[in-house]
Every structure is written in C-alpha cells, then in structure tokens.
Amino acid sequence: MCDMSFKRKTPQGTQPTSQLFSTGIPSLDDILGGGLPASCLLAITAPDLHTDYGELVQKYFVAQAIASRQRICVVGDLDWVNSCMWLLSTTPNDNDEESRSSEDKIKIAWRYEPMKQFQTTVASDNCHPFDLSVRIPSTVVSEAVSRGFLIIIPIDTPSQLLHSLHQLLESNREPLRICIPSLASPEFGDPNSQDLLRFLHGLRSLLRQYPHACASTNLVAEASMDASGWNQKLGWVSDSLITLSAFAADPALAAAFPALHGLVQIHSLPSPKSLVSASDRFSTLRGAAAGGENNLGFKCTRKRLIIETLHLDVEGGVSERRTTAPAVSKMGAAVTIEVEDSTIPVKKGRKKVGFQSDRPELYDF
16 A cells, blocks of 8 residues: 655755855855855845945955955956955854953853853855955965956946956856946946846846856945835846845834844845755755745944844843842942731731612622
C-alpha cells in the first residue's frame, strides 16, 4: 500500500550554482541570498536628503572587491575611491554596538549572564571586516590600478556610459564588478526619469549578454522619491531594488526606534536562472525557515553599517534593567513604609440588600 502523506520540503542548505559577489556587508549578502549573483543588477535608493546611505553601500562594494583582488570598474574618479573604508585590525562581534571591555557589563540578573545575547543580524565569512573610521591607503589604490584590478571610467551621459561599458565587457571575459555611485546626479547630464529607466534597462541587458559581470548602483535622493509608482518601475528594470529610508526627516520614528537609523524596504530580489529568489530559501533575516519576511532596519555605527531585524527596546524605554535600589534623594527625605499586621482581625460590615419597590425582580447591592 503506497504512502499518500505529503511532506513539506525544507531548504537543504545548498547555494545556487551561479557565481556570487559579496557586497562587503554580511547582512546585505544574507538578504540577497548569499551575495549579488553574476549577470544581476543591484539598485539602492535612499530618499532622505540629509544622509547618503546608498553611496555608503557602494563604497563597501568597492572595498570588498579591492580587498579580495577582484576586477572592478568604478564610474567616477580616484578621489571617490580614496574615500572608501578599509580593513579592520580585529574582527568585532556583529551584534555589539561597539567592542565592549571586560569591565563594561550589562546590568542584568546574575543568572542570565552566561546566556548569549539575542542576535538581530548575521555574520558572514565571505566579507572582509571593514572599519568606517579607516580610509583605504593610497598605495593600495595605486597597486590595484597598476595591476588592472581597478578600472576607472569617467562620468558621462547615460548613452555614452553604456557604450563604454559595452566595450569593456567585450574586451575581457574575466569576472568583473561594475559600480556606478550617485546615479542621476548633475554630473551625468541631469537625466530625466525616462533616461534613467532606459539606462538601467540597457545595463541589465548588457549583464545578461555578458554573464561574467555584475553591477551595483545607487540613485541620488532627488531621484529616489517614490512618486507615481517610481519604485515599482525601478524594480522592473533592475534585478534587485532596496530602499534605505532614514529617520532623519521623521522624528516620530526616530523616537520609536532609537537604536536604529532607518528602515529597509525590499522591492525586488535577484533570481537568476530560477523563478524563485535564492533569498526566499537561504536568507536568515527574512525568515527562510518559515517562508516569511521580517521587518528590517539598519543602523550605522562609528565602525560599520548593519542591517538587522526590527525590534523594540526594553519595556519602559530604558536601555538597562536596574538591579540595585534607587539612590536616596539629595534632600535626605526618609521613606516610611507601613506593614499591615495580619494578626489583628479586620471587622467587615454586613452586606445590605435593597429592594426596589417598583421593580421587585432587581436587587441593589
């Protein structure tokens, strides 16, 4: 007799066969399903005018390529590359705000100290540990240029830029990263929305034609505003579209989530050679085991950019639980505590029941 029961398929842990390029941010790699696949285009939008987190993601992308000695093409100049971050001397814990000393402990009950901290983000062995307070040495940039790992293409109009990238992809079939920071800035000829859509669609077609390369870009704040379904259109012409919405212009959200600097919204995810994105099966932050998706936020500390699950602070708005009695006030006022003596009997009055003459079926206790 055959078994007619149905079993739910669970992820086996095998990664997709296409080549993956690390973005330099472990949590972003997790959202993408392990990294940015080859022949795919990643677009980052950041609508806040006071910050530029989208460009920060591009600097991680370039620093990861140079540290890994991978070929990368940057649309810009060497001054922008010299402003990228560089390697950290020691690897910190991804869930700590900063590296804590042995004397700086969380004030909690002693029985909870051996327990591990609640993990809100992920770590990855594919990313190099970068420090935002450290700049890439000029000697490293010069060496990358001399050895052909770093290729600089000057900023031009979208049509001319596509032509230059086509020639570069045609001349060499080795794996290549393409980074286009601050797309739609005035240096690109002040393109309108139609020009941007045509450029992204043409760049995506080039990556499909030359599957040994991938590309990452970010749009300036003026071109990241979601008006008339703009994000939906950008998602159609790019393989992955992610928005980093900062709290700088919204004090209410900043007060509600003081530990975060903004929200992460996922519009589309790469799915090369498949109908289902690898992120749905392998992402930890998006809840691969349950097949759902968690709310995500990001924070930028002094040393790194982290994407983590959205969570509230300790109830009451305090960041630490108090384990000691409050200090006595400066006025020296004493506090009197009265304890009720249980041995003294308490007289209880008799219950009175009142009848309503007009409605005898009701009782008034």
